Amino acid sequence: MVKISVRVPNKQAKPSNFLRTTRAGISWPAIPNEKSSQLLALLLQLEKSQWWPAQKLRRAQFAQALNLLHHARKTVPYYQESLAFLDGVLELTEEIWQQLPVITRQDLQQFDEQLLSISIPPSHGSVSEIRTSGSTGRPVKVKRTETFLQFHHVFTLREHLWLEQDHRGKQMAIRSIKGLQRGRAKVQGTWGAPFSLLYNTGQSVVMEITTDTKTQLQNLVKYQPDYLLTYPSNLQEILRHKGDELAQLKNLKQVRTLSESLPDGLRQEVQEKLGVKLVDVYSAHEVGVMALQCPKHDHYHVQSENVLLEVLREDGHPCNPGETGRVVVTSLHNFAMPLIRYSLQDYVEVGESCDCGRGLPVLKRILGRSRDMMAMPDGSRVFPSIVAGAMAVADAAPIMQIQVIQNTLEDMEAKLVAERKLTKSEEQQVVHVLQKSLGHPFRIRLVYQDEIPRNPGGKFSSFISLV
Ligand SMILES: [Zn+2]
Structure with a gap:
């Protein structure tokens, strides 16, 4: 008689490296569901376009921007008159682009209803609203389509690929989280969308940013994350805490920062005290991901497939490499509330083109908001x-x-x-x-x-x- 012994693992198996599949018994190559397939199709296009030369990227941006402008002229009351000169225009040029009016945060507050499209293409999906916390205390309301959020997911995934993160690892996020009690660590089974749409991921732990530093560190030691995500100011407090907790973080592979401008010296401090690399992202709720850190360098690549980002001098002319100017950004895919040449009041330094081979424009540094000056x-x-x-x-x-x-x-x-x-x-x-x-x-x-x-x-x- 043949005895077959079956070993039952007492722990949950580590998630596989493969994409999630919809077909029973077929795990490799996987056949993902429709939502994931769309994300992967977009990623495939981004994989190619990141290597395009600047001119080719600009032409593609202008073609997409013109779709947005015609939609705004036809369906957004605020733009009915100011974009009338575009009627009959079949191709955008730099000259035409420079004539488009710049819109400010104050305009968004003043004209909020008039900035909404009265006819959003049904294929763009449902519309949701967010309010961004404004530094002046007066929030801005922005409406965004499901399609806009789909693009947000894609650029988050592009960052994940650029950083070569292992989705099977454990992630810990310390950030502003609505409804989460201060001081409490909440463990979730997956990293959440968009990662969990494509992969069976590891766990994630989230904590509210207002939690005191000591409690944050205790939880970092307890959960031993592979990846930490937080704001630069909070990271500084963690790094400067006088205790031996930092030395106990054994699994940490990367620290990601977002939401605030990165102070000088913080990258180096992370390398010295945690022995890992800091990666930063430049984004805003109103427009999504604007720039991601280059996989090879500390500077950033503009996400030209998502936004048309301009860096302008005080006189309105574009800045050259080495110059610092204010950011004016156009979100290319939000047909619920088109933001065309939106002045974010952020200041950035333009960089030289990158030796990694990507044609996506380079931002050397993100300096911050004008009120930080x-x-x-x-x-x-x-x-x-x-x-x-x-x-x-x-x-x-x-x-x-x-x-x-x-x-x-x-x-x-x-x-x-x-x-x-x-x-x-x-x-x-x-x-x-x-x-x-x-x-x-x-x-x-x-x-x-x-x-x-x-x-x-x-x-x-x-x-x-x-x-
Ligand atoms: Zn690069």
Whole structure:
């Protein structure tokens, strides 16, 4: 008699490396369902277009943008008159493009209803609304189609492929999550869409961004994620926590940041303290993914298949490599609420073309919002190196958190969360260090606080100019 022994694994098997399949018994090559197949078809096209030369990408962008413009002219009350000059235009040129009006965040607030299409093509799917937390406290409402969200998924997947992440690993996200209790870690069986549409993924753990740093670290040690996703300001607090938890993170392979501009030196700090690479993404709720980090470098590639992104000088002319300008962006696929040449009030530095071979334009650095810029006494504006300053301040005195507010051209207020009240000489030292990092002897008043809260969207600004 032949005995057959069956070993029953006591743990759940690690998810397979293959795509999810719809056919019984066929796991390789897989036959995915319709939704996943559409994502994969889009990815296949992106795989090719990323290598196209700049001119070819521009032509394809203009062809798609013209579809959007004609739709806006016909169905969006706000654009009925301003785009009338496009009637009969069959091909866009740079000259025509430059004539299109720029729309601001204030316009979005003022004309919200008039910006909605009264006839969205049914094939674009259902429409949903989001409100972005605005730094000024007044939110902006944006309506987006299911098709727009499909593109959002595709660019998230492209990032996943560029970063060569293993979907079988464990992910931990510490971010602003509606409805999630502060301090609580919620374990989910999968990474969620879009990853779970294509693969059987590993687990993910989510935590609300306002959770205190010590609890975050305890949970990082407890769950041992392969990938960590959070905001730069929160990452800084994690890295500067005085404890041995960081040394206990054994599985960590990558840290991803989003939502805020990345301070100088943070990439290096992550490499030194965690021994892994930091990757950053540039996106906005209104338009989706705008730029992803190059797989080979620290700079970013514009996602030209998703957005037409311009970097403009003050006079409205496009910036050359090495120049910094403001971002004006067109979301190419949102037919519910077309945003054409939308000024985000972000500043970025244009980079030289990349030696990785991708034709997608390069952004060297994402500097931040105009209100993060400091006004110098002569009226010029610069991005302060407040983060380097904050590190030096922490060396000078037991300070856990700092936020500098500029009230006038000469006056600053530095909010501090300190372990104890500082001595007079420590206070003088802090003021001196701040003046040095700001590059001018501003009058600086120190204000002690128990906590410096994040804004309603969970973001933290270490510098705010009210001038
Ligand atoms: Zn590159």
